[in-house]
Amino acid sequence: MAFEPVLTNHVREPNAFTLDFYQSHARGYEGLRKALAFQPNDIIEQVKASGLRGRGGAGFPTGLKWQFVLKDTPKPKYIACNADESEPGTFKDHVLMERNPHLRIEGCAIGCYAIGARVAYIYIRGEFLHVQETLERAVAEAYRAGHLGKNIYGSGFDCDVFIHRGAGAYEAGEETALIESLEGKRAQPRLKPPFPAVEGLYQCPTAVNNVETLCNVPLIVLNGPQWFAGLGPEKNGGPKLFCVSGHVKRPGVYETSMHTTLRDLVFGDAYSQGMRDGRAFKAIIPGGSSVPILLEKDLDTPASFDHVQKAGSLLGSAGLIVMDDSVCMVWLAMNLLHFYRHESCGKCTPCREGGDWLYKLLMRVERGEGQMKDIDLLFGVANNIVGKTLCAFGDAAATPVLTTLDHFRHEFEAHVREGRCTLSADWRARQTAAAGAH
Amino acid sequence: MSFHPRIEYATFHRSERTFAELGEPFTYTPEHQAQFNEVVTHYPPEQRKSAILYALFLVQKQQGYITGASMRFVAEQIRCTPADVEDVVSYYTMFYTKPVGKYVLNVCRTLSCALLGAERVTEELSAKLGIAPGQTTPDGMFTLIEVECLGACDRAPVVMVNDDGWHERLAPEQAATFVDDLRARGYQALTGCHLHVEKK
Secondary structure: OOOOOOOOOOOOOOOOOOHHHHHHHOOOOHHHHHHHHOOHHHHHHHHHHHOOEOOOOOOOEHHHHHHHOOOOOOOOOEEEEEEOOOOOOOOHHHHHHHHOHHHHHHHHHHHHHHHOOOEEEEEEOOOOHHHHHHHHHHHHHHHHOOOOEOOHHHOOOOEEEEEEEOOOOHHHHOHHHHHHHHOOOOOOOOOOOOOOOOOOHHHOOEEEEEHHHHHHHHHHHHHOHHHHHOOOOOOOOOOEEEEEEEOEOOOEEEEEOOOOEHHHHHHOOOOOOOEHHHOOEEEEEOOOOOOOOEOHHHOOOEOOHHHHHHOOOOOOOOEEEEEEOOOOHHHHHHHHHHHHHHHOOOOOHHHHHHHHHHHHHHHHHHOOOOOHHHHHHHHHHHHOOOOOOOOOHHHHHHHHHHHHHHHHHHHHHHHHHHOOOOOOOOOOOHHHHHHHHO | OOOHHHOOOOOOHHHHOOOOOOOOOOOOOHHHHHHHHHHHOOOOHHHHHHHHHHHHHHHHHHHOOOOHHHHHHHHHHHOOOHHHHHHHHOOOOOOOOOOOOOEEEEEEOOHHHHHOOHHHHHHHHHHHHOOOOOOEOOOOOEEEEEEOOOOOHHHOOOEEEOOOEEEOOOOHHHHHHHHHHHHHHHHHHOOOOHHHHOOO
């Protein structure tokens, strides 16, 4: 049974981003209209019943997150929409924001109504200036048409949506760091608890939701929680965007249910159509760079939060990075540790210092200058980061090392034994290849 | 045995940061001042600091990079201390504290782009321009920077030019012509983001 996309069904049409199109083709803002007829609590109950799980990475039930937002307080409440899409391998929100911006604005408004907020901030990463233009135009359109602003549809509900531009920090994707950045500080995570639902933005109750999560909310309100839950496996309902990149023939964003297996996503004709240049499949990172690697034997796993977890990895942000047999796993860990070392916010010592040492050790092994004891040292340093930091970044930084050591320890040993990288592909930098060869 | 003698630090622009020079006295143009005044109203009155990133982007738009004097100016606008401003400037990678070229080539170097040749793109650009990543050409035209994931992994390798130009699928072999083309035709040489371009 082919899956009928509901989030991205119109993205290929040229005018999909306009309000006119959204209202004439996608039942635009009907969800908001319908939602305002319910009590806020009913909306939260509906989202809970739908089983919608956060699409940003953790897969936490959105309804619960909203329920935890403190109700009895004189303080204002806020929605912060996390559009700081920077997890390597993830580019789904990019499509949603650029081609279907009104869906997310509607989602923000419904979210505000449900938790009793009046203001939603969309935190968009600084590199997405072209996306920001589209969004700003969409927000202005929505204001003009009365979908945002004061007394929406005469219901007495006021809602403002503002766009806040980040300035280049991966860490700002972590919810408390995002709040810090919204407050005009360095994007560094806070100690939890208190959770943002109790003390978030400006010390007020805040719900931080991913773009894709909020995009699903209008659909749940319109079509009902049962419809949504029925779209996928138990507890993994709804449509899901998968971003496939790397060594596949047709990389891109594919919307399907979480029944779809990883093998389908990589090899299916409707999806990525298999490996490029007739090379063999080697490994896949199923959920953005922060999750463990899966191998050929795991490919028949359905791409749902629970199934992928059972297979030993995480669905995370659903950024599938596919690698063929030309990829050296030591290089892979080195590449990712360069990322984590650069993006670590520096607040917690294990992550800040550990990431740096991991990178240096990996560079040494990759160049063929390492010793066998370096491999154990890598393991030791990585394990001393896991669980010892304020946010999940530390675990994420250690993961590439632990997972490559777990599955490909023999490649590390081969580097040490032969004194060079044994897999120097033509897409790699010549300098590193040369350094590895001496 | 110490690690240090045998491991050199990788060079990337963030580690090269120094204190910003004080520079000429700075004020916004009336247009930028009006934009700033508008954006401040998005936040509660006592939370002006939220507008700091926007304020700094405006400075950068106006004079290309952020000087000590402009940080003092932003501090007055935000009503915080200059140290607060420098704290923010030194954290975020999109703020420059020294002059950059007319075209800043931000080459994505993270996994998905690297798998399709981003390392080679940097090498080719570096050879063509005669500079290492993090440096600016003597004629002030190009700055080459390696950045982390730009969020367009299906169109790898991706290069962001300044903060408003976008070029996708830059094969290493095309890197040299890309530079010539950019020099000759400016932003018209860029592919733009396919999601943004196709809808026009």
